[in-house]
Amino acid sequence: MIRITVNGEAREAKDGITILELMIKLEAAARVAAVALNGEVVKKEAYDRTLLRDGDDIELLAFVGGG
Numbered sequence: 001m002i003r004i005t006v007n008g009e010a011r012e013a014k015d016g017i018t019i020l021e022l023m024i025k026l027e028a029a030a031r032v033a034a035v036a037l038n039g040e041v042v043k044k045e046a047y048d049r050t051l052l053r054d055g056d057d058i059e060l061l062a063f064v065g066g067g
Helices: 019-025
Strands: 002-006 009-013 034-037 040-042 057-061
Antiparallel strands (some): 034 057
């Protein structure tokens, strides 16, 4: 297991998990507009091959509509 931070919340995840797998596990894949990993934006096409490591800080960002 690895320890990561997702949107400011400490979590544990399986070793070798990708960003896409994390998003699916958190049921966030449909609503996430952007992902930042340790302060760097990750391209959508890299979600399925970007492995998370112990200590990583992930921000899952969603657009919020308003008027």
